[in-house]
Amino acid sequence: MILVTGGLGFIGSHTVRALLDLGESCVLVQRRTRELPADLAGRRATIEQADITDLNAFLDIGKRHQITGILHLAGSMPWPPDPQQPIEAARKALDGLFNVFQAAHEWNVDRVGVASTIGVYGGVTGDGPLGEDMPLSMASAHLIPTFKKIGELLNGHLADATGIDVVNYRISATWGPRDPHGALFFAAPELVHAAARGTEPNLSTLPGPAHAEDSIDMCYVKDTARAIALLQLADRLDHRTYNVASGRATTNAEIITAIKQLVPDAKVELPTGGDPRQSYLDITRLQRDTGYKPEYDTERSVADYIAWLRAGNAH
Template identity: 65%
Template sequence: MILITGGLGFIGTHTTRALLDLGESCVLVQRRTADVPGAFADEAGKRVFVEQADLTDQAALLEIGQRHRITGIVHLAGSMPWPPGANEPVEGARKAVASLLNVFQAAQEWQVSRLGLASTIGVYAGAEADGPLREDVPLPMTSGHPIPAFKKIGELMAGHLARTTGMDAVTYRIAAIWGPLGHAPSPFFAAPQLVHAAARGTVPDLSTLRGGAHAGNGTDLCYVKDCGRAIALLQLAGTLRHRVYNVASGRVTPNSEVIAAIRKAVPGARAGLPEGRDPAAQDVCLDITRLRADTGYEPAYDTERAVADYLAWLRAGNDR
């Protein structure tokens, strides 16, 4: 039975679905009270269980292990002082570090076979490489945003604890994820806004983007169903040869490709962007050689299939 922190969130929901499809059962941990969602209703009380616990409360987290035989952990919950203003800075940092340490404590006490930890493509900001970014590229010690800053802290702490305890702890550096349940608008890339606008028949609002709102810009877009399946494969793999894995599509998807897929699915969609490139935006691509070699993973959703699936979900009444 795999415990997933943030198991009812964006990536967590799709990771749960992938683990269920691979024959696992799951305990989904949320800070707020929640019921088993409709998508898992047939599995409620059989292979899907929802537990409420604040990860900063070690006793509450460990108590879950008295009710369920946990064999693995996928830690996806956002353990960082974010968004701004949610906590006083020092207290926010204390909670972020405490949450991660409590998850490690639970993994050690439950003697799980593997602990998976979510990191982000953002840790590569400023890294220098020719071609796709590999997991062994040196990372800058600076960060312009709290999310990659605390993910770097988490990666260093995970590496230390894995070495000193002998625990099998694996970090996932997750690319730009989009699809059902995802945030729209996104401050980091245009695809969610473009698809939501096409589903509504409106002009996309890209005012929240930090940069890259041009047709020629892109990033490593990974559809959320592929992301969930990759994480599930990493969790259940018999042997993993590395401590860090990129979870991505392995290619740059330019905005122009997303727009073309939208216009094919929704003729007349007002999905245009300025031509050319924003020179300040960096098109990042992650190397997924390790992921492919150790799990057999291949992305199942190209841009056209992803756009069509996302639009179908939105048109089914899920736009928000």
């Protein structure tokens, strides 16, 4: 049984479904609810209400379930930031990560997978693929990649010190059904939402203006989830860190073209003048060790997401 922190979150909920589809059973750890979604009822999934920063409550889960692996997808970072108590917020975030390892050590789990982010590559310049062994900048422009870099270093230390099999999942820009973030770092989710709503996109939440040429490694959430599930269940992994991504750069222009094929009158045009350079995550390691191949190209992703939104789902 795989314990999944953040199992009802955006990536977590899809990953639980991917694990179940592969024949695994799951226990979802959530801080605020004890209710399983209707589509998980009757499947090999259960939910435990607990805060991972409460060590005793977290360890008690192991008394009720035979946990064989842990997928830590809840954010071990102070997000959203707490300007009133920044030190306490940072301490609490890292406590959650330490508690996951404490539980893994006491439960003798087979593997701990920990979510990292494409953001750790921030500061790496140039075009082309970004590989897991590339040197990373010590600086970071945002607290999320800051804490993910800290987490990867702590994970490596604790793996060596305890002998736990620990794997970092550097997740690319993930989007699709149940995404609550919208245009937080890239424009595609809001472009699709605007097309489904019949409105103009609101891209004011982006860190800067969006252009047609702007690109990023964009992975549809169902592919992201399946890749994580394959890594978690693999009999053997030869590395400690894996890029979880599409393995290609997708431009806003490609997203707009796919949208227009389905919604010709969508008001989703963007100006030109963006950065033409394209970088993306190298997924050779992931493919070699798990057999993973992305199933959702740009057109299929856009079609699936628009259908989901038009079915009455809020995000």
